[in-house]
Amino acid sequence: MGNFFKNHFKLFSAIVAVLLFIQIPVTYAASLSELKSKQQQVEQQKKAINSQINQKTNAIKTNESKQQQLLAQIDQLVNQISKTNQEIKQVEKEIAQTNEEITALEEKIAALQKKIDERNALLEERARALQANGSVSFLDVLLGANSFVDFIDRFSAVNTLIEADRQIIREQKEDQRVLEEQKVELENTKQKLVEKQNKLKELKANLDAQKQEKNRLIDELEKEQEKLLSEKKLLEKQYSEYLEISKDLQEQIAELQRQQLSKAQSAGNLPVSNSGFMKPTNGVLTSGYGWRNLGYGPEFHYGIDLANSVGTPIVASADGVVTYASSLSTYGNVIMITHNLNGQIYTTVYAHLSAFNVGVGDVVKQGQQIGEMGMTGRVTGPHLHFEVHIGTWQGQTAGVQNPLRYISL
Incomplete structure (x- = not known):
């Protein structure tokens, strides 16, 4: 009888563990889906x-x-x-x-x-x-x-x-x-x-x-x-x-x-790299980092804009893990990649994309194509808006850096 209860308790524990294991990503997926719907x-x-x-x-x-x-x-x-x-x-x-x-x-x-x-x-x-x-x-x-x-x-x-x-x-x-x-x-x-x-x-x-x-x-x-x-x-x-x-x-x-x-x-799954960042696309610098005025009042530009034609390949600036791939406010379609460079966490942002080649959780290598240049969000022409943040991404202003400090044009 003791073994019977022990065996059933183990089975019950296993079932609970499986349910908990399944419930976590399901809840996460539901929350993300709900937020995306609201977005x-x-x-x-x-x-x-x-x-x-x-x-x-x-x-x-x-x-x-x-x-x-x-x-x-x-x-x-x-x-x-x-x-x-x-x-x-x-x-x-x-x-x-x-x-x-x-x-x-x-x-x-x-x-x-x-x-x-x-x-x-x-x-x-x-x-x-x-x-x-x-x-x-x-x-x-x-x-x-x-x-x-x-x-x-x-x-x-x-x-x-x-x-x-x-x-x-x-x-x-x-x-x-x-x-x-x-x-x-x-x-x-x-x-x-x-x-x-x-x-x-x-x-x-x-x-x-x-x-x-x-x-x-x-x-x-x-x-x-x-x-x-x-x-x-x-x-x-x-x-x-x-x-x-x-x-x-x-x-x-x-x-x-x-x-x-x-x-x-x-x-x-988060690769560690020491090779630094690379230019994420072939394009001309049309807007730098800092204050600018586009005709509707001054605004702070939290990255740089690299312009080219729609469909131009966008590549990962460094090894990392895709932690976001969806639409986001005026940025349109966005991919975010989190990197570990010599023990320092960075997040790069790729905005206004026309297409995705990767999804959340994908491990990417430097130079790997992750999407295509587009005109989604608030834009005046096809270009890539590129940001570099120290740490995990917690909004536009958190840990934002001038990308030109990290990449060469």
């Missing part, structure tokens, strides 16, 4: 918000283009207004000159009128003298000559008087005609200039009205621009809040990663 939901939300941000950005650019067009029209109107003002000044100058001409003409008219008045007075005086002396004809004057010489003198005098009277009358008529024509001409010229000035003033008023209308449109566009910018900032704030949520999930994933590393160490 995917967050990524979908972020993509939706990022799409809205891009739409707002495009709307802002369109609005800015409209502003530039209107500003160009405003510039044209301002130039036209300036030209109109110059024309108005020219017309006003012409009017002033015409007024001076009118003044000079009026002075001439006054002088001519004085001469005419003096002639009229002379003729009236002669007429009164003739009337006082009775009706004496020029023939009587000629016939009253005492001699032929006296006759000639009297004839010459009579002709002179007659011609003088005729000349006075002609001069009076000519002067009067000229003066009347000049008065009419100058009055017409003055009227035309006044009409032109009024027309130019009206044109200037129209241009000013158009300018005010354009300014009103600019004000509306600026208000719309401010609204769009405000909405974009709000979306970017929401995007940042999702990044914070993603950071929380990253910490949970990092904890699972540490558990995976502990498992690898316990199983003796």
